[in-house]
Amino acid sequence: MPANARAPHFVRSFERGLAVIRAFDAEHPARTLSEVARACDLTRAAARRMLLTLTDLGYVHSDGRLFRLTPRVLELGYAYLSGLDLPRLAAPHLEQLASLAGESAALFVPDGDMVVCVAQVPARRVMAAAVAVGARFPAHGTAVGRAMPAHLPGAGHTEGHVLLDGDPEDGVTSLAAPVRDRGGRAVAGVSLAVHSGRMSGTTVRRDLLPRLRAAVAAIEADLRITDPAPGAPPGTATRR
Structure with a gap:
């Protein structure tokens, strides 16, 4: 299997969703749609779908231009730490x-x-x-x-x-x-x-x-x- 090949079970959309979450950090607490797309190597359309889905789930907040993570993302790490x-x-x-x-x-x-x-x-x-x-x-x-x-x-x-x-x-x-x-x-x-x-x-x-x-x-x-x-x-x- 080539080094960049994925196993049959691999869900690429899930990988992209996690990449969008990781695009926010201490240096970039808020990003525009275009910035998220560039950071994750996604098209604007794909980045928009990911961000809107995360917004619907409560992990991201938007003021109409900038996107930010919400405190709910802490749930993802707490499951491990607990x-x-x-x-x-x-x-x-x-x-x-x-x-x-x-x-x-x-x-x-x-x-x-x-x-x-x-x-x-x-x-x-x-x-x-x-x-x-x-x-x-x-x-x-x-x-x-x-x-x-x-x-x-x-x-x-x-x-x-x-x-x-x-x-x-x-x-x-x-x-x-x-x-x-x-x-x-x-x-x-x-x-x-x-x-x-x-x-x-x-x-x-x-x-x-x-x-x-x-x-x-x-x-x-x-x-x-x-x-x-x-x-x-x-x-x-x-x-x-």
């Missing part, structure tokens, strides 16, 4: 980490070659670096993405953390460590985000790494109380 024990288990430890470190803490899970934020606690101060729940990033470009493969069996990585110094573009230094299951597989990662102007990479590693490791160890201890159901995604667990 089935995860990991964010619930991690929440108190993220709270404590953010409080002790004075920086924003977040929990990520892998999704193919991406990482997705499933829980976060912002620092309790103005201008704190933070990421929204549901945000997705290429794994290779983030500290937490690089940290998660580090503890796959046989990876040979011994440091147990990754530090990415901030660059002039985003000005954020990230420190991350993997969360491992009983078998040593990295099922998630915890990240601290620090404005580079406040703290050097050396200081971040010296002052914050011990607190990050303590939080990860606490999450892992709670996670090991639960046994993942066979075939369940990372973080899905049932009490013994």
